[in-house]
Amino acid sequence: DGGITQSPKYLFRKEGQNVTLSCEQNLNHDAMYWYRQDPGQGLRLIYYSQIVNDFQKGDIAEGYSVSREKKESFPLTVTSAQKNPTAFYLCASREDSGANVLTFGAGSRLTVL
Amino acid sequence: AQTVTQSQPEMSVQEAETVTLSCTYDTSESDYYLFWYKQPPSRQMILVIRQEAYKQQNATENRFSVNFQKAAKSFSLKISDSQLGDAAMYFCAYRAFFYSGGSNYKLTFGKGTLLTVNP
Numbered sequence: 001d002g003g004i005t006q007s008p009k010y011l012f013r014k015e016g017q018n019v020t021l022s023c024e025q026n027l028n029h030d031a032m033y034w035y036r037q038d039p040g041q042g043l044r045l046i047y048y049s050q051i052v053n054d055f056q057k058g059d060i061a062e063g064y065s066v067s068r069e070k071k072e073s074f075p076l077t078v079t080s081a082q083k084n085p086t087a088f089y090l091c092a093s094r095e096d097s098g099a100n101v102l103t104f105g106a107g108s109r110l111t112v113l
Numbered sequence: 114a115q116t117v118t119q120s121q122p123e124m125s126v127q128e129a130e131t132v133t134l135s136c137t138y139d140t141s142e143s144d145y146y147l148f149w150y151k152q153p154p155s156r157q158m159i160l161v162i163r164q165e166a167y168k169q170q171n172a173t174e175n176r177f178s179v180n181f182q183k184a185a186k187s188f189s190l191k192i193s194d195s196q197l198g199d200a201a202m203y204f205c206a207y208r209a210f211f212y213s214g215g216s217n218y219k220l221t222f223g224k225g226t227l228l229t230v231n232p
Binding site for chain 1: 122155156157158160204219220224225
């Protein structure tokens with residue numbers, strides 16, 4: 001079945017450490033997105049990529065970095081510069097036609113100790 | 114900038130009853146898409162229903178239907194014959210219709226409404 005796989009599901013990090021969240025899709029979608037979810041805040045866009053080797057900052061990109069070397073993969077690195085990294089992170093990819101619906105992964109929960 | 118407002122942080126409904134979740138949005142565009150996503154306790158985001166603004170007919174998907182009022186910029190979700198499996202966080206989302214450098218494919222989400230279904 002086609003879908004999006006995020007790993008790890010749960011991740012703990014000490015302050016000052018960088019951590020990378022994985023996102024892989026087999027839907028053959030060009031565009032991919034990273035959202036952050038906090039209680040009472042809805043979903044906020046961190047980064048998005050329309051095509052391989054290209055990506056743009058979203059609304060809350062500070063303290064995060066991404067790469068898009070392969071169509072299937074869009075990893076997110078949470079750097080030590082991110083002041084409040086504890087959150088739930090959702091990766092999504094977008095249909096290339098029609099309403100361009102987003103399909104989401106199951107998410108990764110990052111906790112900074 | 115587009116904004117999406119869900120004024121009901123929490124709602125509850127009895128099993129088999131009907132409930133309506135509210136959503137309003139602000140935009141200067143005339144063409145756009147609106148979505149309702151469901152996030153159950155598993156936290157997997159699932160598309161419930163979508164509406165194209167240029168279509169006057171309200172979208173329907175089985176027990177889920179919307180009341181789209183374009184002039185009022187309102188997009189409410191009605192769940193009929195509520196089931197225990199409908200318990201989830203529901204998010205309303207907006208996307209501009211046209212393509213301009215890719216950024217307009219961005220979804221803007223409301224803060225969500227937590228729906229509880231009582232047996």
